[in-house]
Each structure stands twice: as structure tokens, then as C-alpha cells.
Amino acid sequence: MPMSRSLVLKLLSGVIVFGAWEVAGRIPVSYAFPTFFESMAALVDMTVSGWIFEAYVETLRPLIIGLLISAFIGIALGLWVGLSNWFDWLVSPIFIVMQAAPLAALIPLLVMVYGIGLTSKVFVVCIMAMPVIVLNTAGAVRNAPTNLKEMGYSFLGTEQDIILKVIIPSASPIIFAGLRLGTSAGFIGAILSELKITPTGIGDIITYSRSIADYPSMYAAIFSIMVLAVLFLNFLERTERYFFAGNVRGYASD
Amino acid sequence: MDTHPIDMTRSATNASAAAAVSVRGVSKNYGQVEALRDLSLDFPRGQLTSLLGPSGCGKTTLLKIIAGLLQPTEGEVEVNGKPVTGPGPDRAFVFQDFALLPWATVLRNVAFGLELRGVRISEREAIAEQYIRNVGLAGFEKSYPHELSGGMRQRVGLARALAVDSEVLLMDEPFSAVDEQTRRKFQEDLLGLVAGENKTFLFVTHSIEEAVYVSDQIAILLPRPSRVSEVIRPSGLRTRNVSDIRRDPEYLDIVDRIWASLRSYVE
Numbered sequence: 376m377p378m379s380r381s382l383v384l385k386l387l388s389g390v391i392v393f394g395a396w397e398v399a400g401r402i403p404v405s406y407a408f409p410t411f412f413e414s415m416a417a418l419v420d421m422t423v424s425g426w427i428f429e430a431y432v433e434t435l436r437p438l439i440i441g442l443l444i445s446a447f448i449g450i451a452l453g454l455w456v457g458l459s460n461w462f463d464w465l466v467s468p469i470f471i472v473m474q475a476a477p478l479a480a481l482i483p484l485l486v487m488v489y490g491i492g493l494t495s496k497v498f499v500v501c502i503m504a505m506p507v508i509v510l511n512t513a514g515a516v517r518n519a520p521t522n523l524k525e526m527g528y529s530f531l532g533t534e535q536d537i538i539l540k541v542i543i544p545s546a547s548p549i550i551f552a553g554l555r556l557g558t559s560a561g562f563i564g565a566i567l568s569e570l571k572i573t574p575t576g577i578g579d580i581i582t583y584s585r586s587i588a589d590y591p592s593m594y595a596a597i598f599s600i601m602v603l604a605v606l607f608l609n610f611l612e613r614t615e616r617y618f619f620a621g622n623v624r625g626y627a628s629d
Numbered sequence: 630m631d632t633h634p635i636d637m638t639r640s641a642t643n644a645s646a647a648a649a650v651s652v653r654g655v656s657k658n659y660g661q662v663e664a665l666r667d668l669s670l671d672f673p674r675g676q677l678t679s680l681l682g683p684s685g686c687g688k689t690t691l692l693k694i695i696a697g698l699l700q701p702t703e704g705e706v707e708v709n710g711k712p713v714t715g716p717g718p719d720r721a722f723v724f725q726d727f728a729l730l731p732w733a734t735v736l737r738n739v740a741f742g743l744e745l746r747g748v749r750i751s752e753r754e755a756i757a758e759q760y761i762r763n764v765g766l767a768g769f770e771k772s773y774p775h776e777l778s779g780g781m782r783q784r785v786g787l788a789r790a791l792a793v794d795s796e797v798l799l800m801d802e803p804f805s806a807v808d809e810q811t812r813r814k815f816q817e818d819l820l821g822l823v824a825g826e827n828k829t830f831l832f833v834t835h836s837i838e839e840a841v842y843v844s845d846q847i848a849i850l851l852p853r854p855s856r857v858s859e860v861i862r863p864s865g866l867r868t869r870n871v872s873d874i875r876r877d878p879e880y881l882d883i884v885d886r887i888w889a890s891l892r893s894y895v896e
């Protein structure tokens with residue numbers, strides 16, 4: 376029965392969090408903090424009117440493009456960095472700096488170079504998402520167990536076999552962890568770019584609702600993007616479980 | 630009971646005709662650590678040679694050099710008269726630490742050697758299933774390594790090496806984690822395998838009894854830096870019935886002699 380028990384626990388934690396939100400909204404903690412039910416009502420309104428769907432079409436475009444670029448290029452770069460010392464020396468510092476850079480300060484620069492359109496927003500998502508993907512992938516590849524690589528060579532694996540059938544699968548838990556962190560950071564980047572570059576999509580709902588003091592709508596938008604991020608992360612987890620069943624359930628090397 | 634120190638003057642052609650694997654003057658240093666020093670040994674074709682020696686004396690190192698996974702600092706290894714430059718289809722390795730892929734099922738692990746050789750999936754799985762049955766793991770084809778006991782994992786590694794059907798089997802303590810009953814059964818199976826197939830077995834073990842029971846030739850290694858101190862051939866035992874070997878006076882005699890020469894290092 377562990378399935379139904381974990382479901383009960385999830386529901387319970389949901390009730391506690393949303394209950395606390397409702398209570399905080401009713402006290403109220405701040406004039407600008409609506410209750411849980413007000414926010415949900417606003418969310419239903421937005422859904423019925425279709426406003427939120429239009430917004431997501433706008434928001435998801437740079438987000439998905441940016442995440443796909445970050446995932447593919449990030450993993451490819453990470454593999455290369457992990458496999459070649461020379462490339463590691465050349466590329467790693469860039470991503471370490473990128474990870475530490477204050478993004479908000481970079482946005483004006485990006486806008487100056489790439490304008491206020493889609494390109495800049497995709498860049499923001501990539502800057503947020505890519506470093507952790509690259510660095511995680513590289514680390515995992517570098518630390519792939521020597522004994523498994525030796526085993527592969529002894530059974531006549533080619534360099535390519537070892538990379539595809541030993542190194543990548545053994546690195547996959549950490550690569551996926553990087554993808555999850557990168558995805559969360561990408562969501563932050565997408566919203567940040569809509570707040571800092573041009574208000575479109577969800578960023579627009581947030582900015583606009585705040586300007587007319589429609590706080591329930593503002594929180595509904597924030598809530599919806601959080602739900603979406605969680606769903607997305609769940610999807611990633613499922614993908615990992617599907618491809619690397621033995622990895623997720625444990626390790627043979629005690 | 631014939632014992633002879635290794636004869637270094639034997640001519641190369643003569644040696645390579647009889648020996649499937651010959652190791653000549655191999656030294657191996659890991660930085661400051663001198664693991665092997667000027668080690669020479671011939672492994673006769675179709676026979677089982679045990680490497681017996683204290684822990685850390687370089688048995689795994691020697692096996693990996695023969696497998697082509699490590700470069701010797703000095704000296705060379707020949708397999709079937711050809712110098713070893715890397716891994717080859719004529720050798721299969723059973724790893725001391727099993728080296729199983731944790732994300733792959735037992736079936737895929739056992740078939741992995743064949744997979745890397747490009748054998749079609751249906752064919753290699755049929756072969757793998759056969760060897761899974763042979764090592765007594767039928768019914769566990771779909772299990773993952775972490776769901777198996779240590780001894781079962783070890784048998785997966787064994788089946789993987791057997792499945793590629795190499796001439797030379799490099800077995801690094803292949804029975805160390807199985808229980809005593811299974812161990813005895815495997816030792817008998819191994820004797821059957823040595824007798825029935827024209828394969829050459831290199832067998833690392835810590836157990837004097839096991840070495841005497843299964844070997845055509847036992848090489849006793851000294852502690853680091855390792856050389857062969859003695860080669861013992863329990864030849865009389867190989868003609869006995871497997872169930873009588875442990876009662877044979879020659880068996881007991883050789884076990885005692887090996888213990889006598891090793892005990893000085895275990896103070």
C-alpha cells in the first residue's frame with residue numbers, strides 16, 4: 376500500500392499549505408495578499424475566458440525553445456567537457472562564471488544586442504538553465520566508474536560503445552538531476568525575462584494585475600506557473616524512470 | 630608430484646606452442662608502488678592455472694595486464710604467440726568486483742559481451758539465457774543487479790564471460806562470494822569445463838584447497854613486488870574421480886606444502 380499512502384501524504388501536505396495560505400489571506404497578512412479561494416476563483420475566471428491559455432502560448436515559447444537548447448547543447452557540451460581535459464579547461468570557467476553571474480544585470484546588455492523579442496528571452500532561459508546542466512553532466516561523466524569502463528573495453532567495446540552504453544547511463548542520474556535543476560531555473564528565467572524585458576504572457580498577467588490591484592489574478596498566475604513547473608519536473612522524473620529503471624531503484628555496487 | 634622452478638631458458642617457440650599465454654619479465658609500477666617485478670610464467674593451453682598469493686600481491690594487476698587493460702611497465706605478454714597490445718576476442722574477464730551494469734537486467738548484463746561484439750539481439754539473448762541457466766540463475770533474467778545477493782551477482786559476471794566463448798578465461802576470484810555448497814558445485818563444474826573444452830583458464834584464488842582441487846598448475850606469488858616463487862603441478866590428481874580428490878593423500882600433501890611455504894608471509 377505504499378502508493379496510496381504517499382498519495383494521502385501528498386494530499387495532506389497540500390491541505391496544510393493551502394489551508395495556511397487561506398488563513399494568512401484572511402488575517403490578512405497584507406492588503407495585497409489574497410486568500411487561497413479568491414485566487415482559485417480568479418484562476419477559474421482566467422481559464423474560462425481563455426486569457427491564461429493565450430498567456431501560456433506566449434510564455435512557453437521562449438521557455439521551451441530555451442530549455443530544449445539548454446538540454447541538447449548543455450548535455451553535449453557536458454559530455455565533451457567530461458571526456459576531454461583540454462575542453463574542460465577551455466569551457467568550464469565560462470559556465471562557472473555564467474552560473475554565478477547576476478542575471479538581472481545582464482538583461483539590459485542582452486536587450487541592447489538582441490532587442491526585446493524572442494531571442495533575448497530565449498537567451499535568459501538558457502543562461503539560467505544551461506550552466507547547471509553542463510556542469511552536472513561533465514562531473515558525472517568524469518566520475519563514471521572505472522571498473523565498468525574497463526569491463527566494456529575488455530569485452531571489446533569501442534570508444535563509442537563505452538560512451539553510449541557505459542558512461543552516459545551511469546551518468547544519467549546526475550544528468551537528470553541537472554536537467555531538473557536546469558528546468559526550474561529555466562522557469563525562473565522565463566518569468567524574469569517577461570518581467571524585465573517586455574511584459575508578455577504570464578509576466579504580463581502578473582504585471583497588469585498588480586497595476587490594477589487585482590491581486591487574486593496575480594497570485595493565480597504565479598500559482599499556475601508553479602503548478603506547471605512541478606508537472607514538468609514530474610514528467611522528467613518519469614522519463615528517467617522509464618529509461619533507466621535499474622539506476623533509479625538503486626545501485627549494485629554497495 | 631613434480632615441481633620445477635620456472636625454466637627461463639626454454640626457447641620461445643617451444644614455449645608458445647605449449648602455452649596459450651606466456652608472461653615474460655613483466656614488471657608493473659603504480660607510481661611509487663612496485664606491484665610486479667620481473668614476473669615470468671607460462672599458462673599451458675587447455676589447462677587451468679591458479680594464481681595463489683597474499684592479498685595485494687598483484688594478482689589482479691597481472692590478470693589485467695594479460696587482458697590488455699593495463700600496460701606493463703616492462704616485459705611483455707603473448708597470447709597464442711602474438712604480443713598483447715589491448716583486449717582481444719581470445720580473452721574474457723571475470724571481474725573480482727563483478728563490474729555489472731546497475732541499470733541493466735541480468736539478461737542484458739550476461740549478453741553485454743555479445744552486444745558489444747554486434748551479435749543480433751535475439752541470438753545473444755538465447756545464448757545468454759542458456760548461460761544464466763548454467764550458473765543457476767534461471768528465473769532472474771529480468772532482475773536488476775541490486776536485487777541479487779553478492780553470490781548471485783558474481784554468477785552473472787561469470788555467465789557474461791562464459792557467454793562470449795573465448796579461448797582464454799581470466800577469472801579473478803570468481804567464487805569468492807558464493808556459498809560453500811555452490812562453490813563446491815562450481816569447482817566440479819569448472820573441472821568438467823576444463824576437461825570438456827579446450828579452453829585455457831587463469832584462476833585467481835585465496836583458497837589453497839580450492840587451488841589444489843581445480844588446478845593443473847599452481848603458481849605461488851610472493852608479496853609485493855611480486856614474482857613467482859614456486860610452480861606446483863598436482864598432476865596425479867587430475868586423473869582421479871572428482872569426488873575422491875579431497876580424500877587423496879596427494880591432495881592433502883600439496884595443501885600442506887603450499888601452506889608451509891605461504892605461512893612465513895602471514896605473520
Ligand SMILES: Nc1ncnc2c1ncn2[C@@H]1O[C@H](COP(=O)(O)OP(=O)(O)OP(=O)(O)O)[C@@H](O)[C@H]1O
Pocket residue numbers: 659662664683684685686687688689690691725853
Ligand atoms: N590503480 C592503482 N593505483 C595504485 N596502486 C594500485 C592500483 N591498483 C593496484 N594497486 C596496488 O598494487 C598492488 C597489487 O594490487 P592488486 O589489485 O593486483 O592485488 P591482488 O593480488 O589482486 O589483491 P587481492 O587478492 O586483495 O585482490 C596493491 O598493493 C595495490 O595497492
Ligand SMILES: [Mg+2]
Pocket residue numbers: 688689690725801
Ligand atoms: Mg585482486
